Amino acid sequence: MKRRTWYLAVSWSLLLWSTAAQAADPSGYGQAGGEFDIKIPRVPAAELPAAKADKPPFAPTPEILAEGKAIFLGRGTCFQCHGSEGKGDGGAAKVLPIQPRNFTNPAFNKVRTPGEMMWVLKNGSMGQSGKVPGTGMLPIVGQFLSEEDGWKVLLYERSLGESR
Numbered sequence: 443m444k445r446r447t448w449y450l451a452v453s454w455s456l457l458l459w460s461t462a463a464q465a466a467d468p469s470g471y472g473q474a475g476g477e478f479d480i481k482i483p484r485v486p487a488a489e490l491p492a493a494k495a496d497k498p499p500f501a502p503t504p505e506i507l508a509e510g511k512a513i514f515l516g517r518g519t520c521f522q523c524h525g526s527e528g529k530g531d532g533g534a535a536k537v538l539p540i541q542p543r544n545f546t547n548p549a550f551n552k553v554r555t556p557g558e559m560m561w562v563l564k565n566g567s568m569g570q571s572g573k574v575p576g577t578g579m580l581p582i583v584g585q586f587l588s589e590e591d592g593w594k595v596l597l598y599e600r601s602l603g604e605s606r
C-alpha cells in the first residue's frame with residue numbers, strides 16, 4: 443500500500459471510530475429499566491483524582507444518617523426518582539432515559555467514593571454517554587441544597603448499601 447493510501451485509511455478509520463464512540467448510547471439507554479454501569483466513573487478523568495480525595499466532613503453517626511434520610515424523603519426530593527427505599531424505582535424514574543441509582547446495591551459503594559458522589563451532586567451526572575445533560579440527575583448542591591446537607595444525604599444513601 444502506498445504511504446498516502448495507508449495514511450488515508452488510518453485517518454478514515456480513526457474518524458469513524460471516534461464519531462461512533464461519541465454518538466453511541468450505552469445499551470439500554472432510553473429504554474425503561476435501561477442499563478446503568480456503575481463501573482464507569484461519572485466524574486471526567488481530569489477531575490477524578492480531586493473528586494476521590496474529597497471527604498465527608500463528618501462520620502455517618504445515627505444522627506447524621508437520620509438527618510440525611512429526612513432530606514432524602516423531604517426537601518431533597520431524591521425519593522421521587524431514587525424511590526423511598528433508595529432502590530432506584532421512584533415514580534419519576536419511568537420517564538428518565540436511564541435508571542436512577544439503586545443505593546441498596548452493595549457493589550455501588552465499592553466502586554464509588556463519597557467524593558465522587560459529591561461531584562455528581564454539584565455537577566449532575568452525564569451518565570455513561572458523557573452527554574450534557576445525559577441523565578435526569580441534575581446539579582443539586584449549590585442549587586437547592588447546601589454542601590453540608592449534600593454530605594448528609596449521600597452518607598444516608600451509602601448506608602442503604604452497607605446495612606444488607
Ligand code: HEC
Binds near residue numbers: 484519538558570577
Ligand atoms: C429527577 C430524578 C432524580 C432526582 C430528583 C435525584 N436523582 Fe440522583 N440520579 C438520578 C439518575 C437518573 C441517576 C443515574 C445517573 C447515572 O447513571 O449516571 C442518579 C444518580 C445519582 C447518584 C450516583 C451517581 C454515580 O456516581 O453513579 C447520586 C450520588 C445521586 N443520584 C444522588 C441524589 C441525591 C442525593 C438526590 C436528592 C438530593 C437525587 N440524587 C435526586 C435521578 C435523580
